[in-house]
Amino acid sequence: MKIIKIFSQLLLVVIVSIIGYSIIQKDNPIEVVRGNLSYRPIPFTLEKTDDTICKMLIRSYYGSSQAITKKGDTYFFNDIGCMMIWLEEQPHKESIRLWVYTNDTNRWLNARLAHYTTRDKTVIGYGFGAYEKKNRDSISFEQMRSRMLKGENLLNPKVRKRLLENRY
Amino acid sequence: MGFYCGWKNCIMNSILLNTNIAIFLLAEWIVWFILFIAFGVSIYILKKWDFQSYTPTQYKLEKYAYLVMVILVFAFSMKFILLPYFVFTMDKISDIVPGAMCSAGVISFNHYGMKLFFVKLLILLLLMVWLMINHYDLEAKKYPWFKLKGWLYLVIFMLISVELYWDYAFFNDIDIHKVLNCCSTLYGLLEGVNPLPFGLDKTRLLILFYLLYLMILSSTFSKQYFILSIGLLLFTIIGYYSVLYFFGTYIYQMPNHNCPFCMLQKDYYYIGYLLWGSFIGGIFLGVTTIIANLILGIDTQKLKILMTLLFTLFIVICSLYVAIYYIQNGVFLEPVKVEMVM
Numbered sequence: 434m435k436i437i438k439i440f441s442q443l444l445l446v447v448i449v450s451i452i453g454y455s456i457i458q459k460d461n462p463i464e465v466v467r468g469n470l471s472y473r474p475i476p477f478t479l480e481k482t483d484d485t486i487c488k489m490l491i492r493s494y495y496g497s498s499q500a501i502t503k504k505g506d507t508y509f510f511n512d513i514g515c516m517m518i519w520l521e522e523q524p525h526k527e528s529i530r531l532w533v534y535t536n537d538t539n540r541w542l543n544a545r546l547a548h549y550t551t552r553d554k555t556v557i558g559y560g561f562g563a564y565e566k567k568n569r570d571s572i573s574f575e576q577m578r579s580r581m582l583k584g585e586n587l588l589n590p591k592v593r594k595r596l597l598e599n600r601y
Numbered sequence: 602m603g604f605y606c607g608w609k610n611c612i613m614n615s616i617l618l619n620t621n622i623a624i625f626l627l628a629e630w631i632v633w634f635i636l637f638i639a640f641g642v643s644i645y646i647l648k649k650w651d652f653q654s655y656t657p658t659q660y661k662l663e664k665y666a667y668l669v670m671v672i673l674v675f676a677f678s679m680k681f682i683l684l685p686y687f688v689f690t691m692d693k694i695s696d697i698v699p700g701a702m703c704s705a706g707v708i709s710f711n712h713y714g715m716k717l718f719f720v721k722l723l724i725l726l727l728l729m730v731w732l733m734i735n736h737y738d739l740e741a742k743k744y745p746w747f748k749l750k751g752w753l754y755l756v757i758f759m760l761i762s763v764e765l766y767w768d769y770a771f772f773n774d775i776d777i778h779k780v781l782n783c784c785s786t787l788y789g790l791l792e793g794v795n796p797l798p799f800g801l802d803k804t805r806l807l808i809l810f811y812l813l814y815l816m817i818l819s820s821t822f823s824k825q826y827f828i829l830s831i832g833l834l835l836f837t838i839i840g841y842y843s844v845l846y847f848f849g850t851y852i853y854q855m856p857n858h859n860c861p862f863c864m865l866q867k868d869y870y871y872i873g874y875l876l877w878g879s880f881i882g883g884i885f886l887g888v889t890t891i892i893a894n895l896i897l898g899i900d901t902q903k904l905k906i907l908m909t910l911l912f913t914l915f916i917v918i919c920s921l922y923v924a925i926y927y928i929q930n931g932v933f934l935e936p937v938k939v940e941m942v943m
């Protein structure tokens with residue numbers, strides 16, 4: 434009986450150690466960073482940060498974006514379309530700072546000042562790519578937002594056909 | 602969509618006319634009515650009870666108490682049958698509700714679902730404790746725990762009344778025209794997110810699964826009830842996640858299918874009833890054993906053996922699925938990573 438007693442006590446120690454070690458090592462992807470009151474974009478780790486809407490890991494800065502609420506909560510997205518879906522659900526849209534990673538100058542830019550192409554290859558496939566410099570086909574932030582919310586993006590087969598045939 | 606139930610402004614959901622739901626609710630109502638009668642008599646007995654007294658009233662009360670006990674044992678047996686029937690009913694409804702493939706979607710349809718399920722489990726646990734106290738109370742001849750079990754019954758009756766209301770509210774709130782989530786959405790793995798508790802990985806989860814089983818067994822028979830309590834608490838969490846994210850995939854033979862309910866279906870030979878039944882039964886018996894030893898001061902060998910048997914059955918079923926799969930295929934199941942084609 435004494436051996437069984439010691440055995441169960443030993444098991445308890447081993448079990449608590451395994452759980453304790455796992456808790457210390459816990460390494461879940463980041464979904465939101467709180468307290469960013471500078472409202473500047475945060476350099477996040479690729480493959481360790483989740484998109485808030487589609488819950489996929491962000492694997493590249495290209496096409497990624499960030500949204501910072503008035504409280505300083507920072508959310509990350511791997512496709513600008515995801516950020517538009519998230520933004521639509523927020524109560525005070527105007528007070529939210531939006532940042533996009535530009536494909537031409539490779540830096541973070543205020544999303545409301547960026548120019549958008551409609552036929553880029555993006556992670557989810559909405560097709561909106563952010564650029565700092567305006568080009569012939571680019572559209573403004575509000576146009577991009579409107580198209581995204583109306584479903585006029587590359588995921589819509591009819592729109593896709595027209596876009597790829599340069600008829601949009 | 603609905604039909605008038607006869608009272609003013611009262612529209613009932615037509616889903617309540619479903620045979621399984623109607624049978625379930627009717628059975629719950631009958632059991633509640635029987636328990637309601639016992640509730641009234643119990644309050645009367647508890648107020649007047651004096652075992653030292655030799656008056657005719659006390660003799661009458663003892664006869665009433667025996668009658669109430671018989672009623673309760675019957676009603677409680679019905680409750681033990683009604684829980685699996687509740688799950689079975691939800692499974693049946695999933696055939697008529699769009700989107701749901703099993704009980705998981707149905708139970709998550711509204712906020713009553715999970716609350717109701719946990720109340721049902723809590724009631725069963727308390728019933729098991731009541732039956733244990735009742736058993737030893739009768740054996741003791743002098744009814745030493747009569748008042749304790751009487752008050753416990755009053756608590757159980759209150760919970761059963763809440764449960765009955767939630768039963769009705771849960772089914773009445775289900776809209777068969779609304780699309781529900783399927784279990785893949787509810788329990789599916791998010792990319793990069795570890796769904797396991799305490800930041801465990803699968804290897805450590807399985808090590809803990811078997812170690813906890815050994816710890817429960819050794820602490821039970823060495824009468825270390827504090828360690829047993831910790832073991833049961835941890836095994837409840839680890840056992841659930843092990844089935845959901847490891848053993849379950851071998852039952853379905855699909856590496857990415859994580860659902861605690863699908864295994865209750867005919868396609869999997871209803872193995873979920875045996876698996877979850879032995880798991881929950883073992884936990885309940887463990888809690889009952891602890892209460893019997895720590896509160897009543899009774900060493901319950903039968904409960905301990907029964908608990909051990911149930912946990913062993915649970916472990917054997919889980920392990921056999923993995924072993925058989927490995928023998929047949931020569932490999933273990935590995936989750937498939939879905940790559941996006943762009």
